Each structure stands twice: as structure tokens, then as C-alpha cells.
Amino acid sequence: MTKFDRLSEAAVRGLARFTSRRGALATLGGLVTGGAFLPALPVARAAESHGGKGYDGVAPQSTGNPMDPGDPASCDYWRYCAIDGFLCSCCGGSPSACPPGSEMSPITWIGTCTNPADGRKYIISYNxxxxxxxxxxxxCNRNEGEKPRTRPQSNNDINWCLGTSTAAYTCSTAVIIGLALDEASPK
Amino acid sequence: MALRRERGALLAICAAALCLGLSLPVQAQLPIEPTPNVNSLPEQYPKDWIFIVDPNFFAMEGGKVVIADIGASVRHEKGLLSLAQFGFFAQAKTRPELYTVETFYSRGSRGVRTDVLTIYDKSSLREIGEIVLPGAKRAQILTESGAFQLSADEKFAYVFNFTPAASVTVVDLVNRRIVGDIDIPGCTDAYPLGGGGFASFCGNGAVATTHLDAQGKLISQSMSEPFQNIDEDPIFTRPTIIDGVGYFPSYGGRIQPIDFNGAEAVPGEAWTIEPPKKKRAGPFGLFKSKGGKSARGKWLPSGWQLEASDKDGLLYILMRKNATPDDHDTGAKEVWVIDPKTHETIRRIKLKEESALIEVTKGDTPYLAAFRLDGSFDVFDAQSGKWLRRIGGQMVITPFAAYGAE
Incomplete structure (x- = not known):
């Protein structure tokens, strides 16, 4: 699509959403059922003072799968390219699992991260x-491709504990939910 | 023998102390202090004071707002309010009241959720009213002022809701009751408009206006043409507002003005932030130059609360060197001061340490507060850029917003 087409489409879609009560549902539908979150910056970035290679006092982890490389207990793990929150890997969970007794949010936002092992772009759901x-x-706070809250489905500054029995935030996961489509590939 | 000597010495000391005590004037005795004793604050806070919003990520039920005098050299902390679970804060200018929006669970981090807007007396910091917000839907986000605003006449409060369906709850602050909810599908936040109602920013790059009647009820909604391309160069949702105009920086280094003064939100012409022009010194500027040289490299706006403004209408913005748009929330070591009328960057302030949160007080001597990553903050004379003091001591843990007293 040309840039003009995309702009026009966005404007028309936006108008349609706004002028209809169903717009709320459309917005909901625009959000991927998955998960992620928020908190941030100043403190998250304090972690980077450790050189981005793990946290002081946190033992490094491994997925055990060479095709899923890196340390899931470190902010520089590839799946965390747009995460903003406490890493569940350090909290009794894993990149794809919540700590015992907590509840995984069914509503979330997504990012796209490149796996250095196979060079593929994966869609990551930050539940x-x-x-x-x-x-x-x-x-950990990384913002690769993150957008402002005007695009909530691409924003990590929101407490995504939505649709859960409590909205109290515990930690964030980074679940692989699919391969990203190459924009250049035929539709 | 040794024991006797010690006893003797002890007696001598006691006798000396007794004589000394008897010889002291009666007035030297410290007065009895009454209890209980609780301080209070003035109804009108000095403009050197700021409100610091600290959600306290490490224990979010323990977030707070700290009131601090940053112009003073001592006794910086003046008071504090609770702000649980991603709370919001706002101050009134026309009434001696402060407002918070918080969430509580009946069992700490679980149980029945209650969202509540609390009204505080500015002088006593006591709760003088509360309005329960229905629906367990108010947005829990990192602190952004656009999610909780007072109407231009301060009669109403606007609370942004996100479930993720987006809406705004209108609260009557005078009669202390809920007016109602207004859907803003696909849009976010509620900035008050001078003509009544509020403006919200939408996923299609436009700004929507919600028109309200005098009772705060919905009249109609309208939408501007899209004025930004969110995919290419989105504006931050964290502006500073000067004379009713919001100045929104973009990830790519533009400033987008939005006029909130009228009945509709009106996007203005955006401009690109440029480094200060070189100032040449000496006859014909032949000998040396200063001001522009070290501004080489790609400078972009970066930080959380990355903008502020002073009483003269100057705009302060955190600028990060060699930045990419993905650094948008990171923070910076420089503040650039821009005249929004001429679009010119008139000076740069070098910070002591990187900061993602700045605020400038609104008094005659504007003070710039720049928060460090450890939660402490440096205070500068905003006009000269001179560093004055650092304030810390765990006053706040994870601050995300600061507002000058108005």
C-alpha cells in the first residue's frame, strides 16, 4: 500500500470507530488477546548499569534450547525487546509462565522481536x-517499536492486568504467539 | 583501692554537676511540648513548591504524592498523600483542594476493587470528601497528566477509563457526585477545553473533541483531520501546556502545538527542534563561537515527563544525544529551553546526571527539578542553569510526574 492509502485507511477506520458505538468493540478487537505491561523507566534503567547482562544477585538462566538463545533473567534477552515491567523469569515464572498463584491477563499488547538464532521476527505477547x-x-524497560497510548495495542505503559479477577500487577511475560509477516511479502 | 578512687571521682563529678545545675538560670529549661501536635500548610502554596507523583512500583499499594519546597535550602518535604495502584493527582487553582484517584482492593492485592476520587483540604491535607468511581474501569497507567484533568472552570474532573474500552468519567467536584461516562472509542485522555468539554487523542492520528453542557452532560463529539502519522513519527502523550496550548514533542524531534483554548481542539503547525544558533563573540565574530558546536549529533526528545514550562512561557525539554526514536522514554542529560513563539532554542542546561523527569516551578524565580534514576533530584536555577542543590533521602522511590504548585 502507498503511504497515502495507509493514511486514508487509518483516517476512515478511525472515524468509523469513533462515530459508532460498536467502536468500543472494534477497539477491543484491535487489541490482541495476550499480555504485557508497564512500569518503568528510571528504575528499570538502573538495571542497565550492570551492563545489560543480567542483574546483580540474579543467577543467569538458560532456555536449554539453542534456537531460543540468551538469558531469560536478563533485560537483553531477545524476547524482551519492548517489555516494561518485572521479568517473571526472576519471580517464580518464566518468559511464558506466571508465578504460582498469580493469574495471567488474557488481554494484552504485542511487540515484534527478532530471534538472533534464526533471524526471524516473532510476535511477542507481553501478558x-x-x-x-x-x-x-x-x-526491565525496552521500547523497540513501542508507540504512545494513542495506540494501546502497541504500548507498554498500561497496566495490562485487564480481564483478571484483580488488576494488581505482579510481573510480565514475553510469550511467542507467532511469526511476524514480512511487510514485503505478497498479501 | 582502685574502686575507691573511682567512687571518689564519681562523687566529685556529681557534686560539680549539681553545683553547675543549681547555678543555671531557670529559663534554660526546655518548655513542655504539647501533644498531639500536627503541622498544617498554607491554603495557597508558594510557587516554589512541587507535587511529586510516586506510584512506587515496588509496592504499588504504597504510592504517594509528596509536596516539596524545592526553592528552600532546608526542610524540603512539606507533606504527603497516599496514591495507591497507579493513582492520579490534580490540584485546583480556584479552591484550596487537592484531588487523587486511587484503587484499593479489600484484601491488599486481591478482593473487591474500589476506585475512588478523594478530595483533600490543601491546608490540613485531611480528606474532606470522596466520590466512588463506578465500574472498576479507571485506567491504571504510568502517570500521565492527560488521564486526570479538571475542567477549565474546575467544576468537573475528567477521569480516563481503559478496560481496554476507552471512556471518560465526568465527576462534579462542586456537588461531589458522578455526572456520567462518555465513550471515546479508539481515543485516549481528556484535556480540558477553554470552551468546555475535553479533547482526546485517537489512534487514527486525529484529536477528538467532546462537547459538554453546563451540567457536564454530553452534547456532541467531533474529530479533527488526522494531524500526525503515528506509524512514522508519533507525538508523545505527555505535553506541557502554556496559555492553553499543549506542546507535544514527537519521537522524531518535532513539537506539535494543539490549541485547547476554544470549543474545539485545534492542531497547529508543527516545527522541528533545532539546537541553539551559534553565538559569535568578538568583532565580527571572527575569533570564537559558542553555543552550537557541541550540539552536533542526532538529538531527540527523550524521557517520561520530558517537558516543562515556566511563568514566561518558555518550554523546557529533555534532549538525548545520538538518540533513536526507540529511546523515546529513556531520558537525557540535557534540557533545551525553547521559545515556542519563535521556535528558537535559546539555551541548553547540562544536567548532573541523566533524567527522565523534569518540572519547572511557576514562581518569579523558576526552579528546574531534574530527577535522577535513583529517585533523588537536582534543583537548578532555570534561568541561569546554575545547579543549586540535590534533594534525596528516599523522598520518592519511583517518581513519574511532578507538577509545580499553581
């Missing part, structure tokens, strides 16, 4: 885990 205390470990 938040909810209902236990804020974990407090491994606060």
Missing part, C-alpha cells in the same frame, strides 16, 4: 501476571 505482590526483581 502480565496479576494478583500477587509487585515482584520487584529484574525491572
Amino acid at each position: 502480565d501476571c496479576c494478583g500477587k505482590p509487585a515482584c520487584g526483581r529484574c525491572l
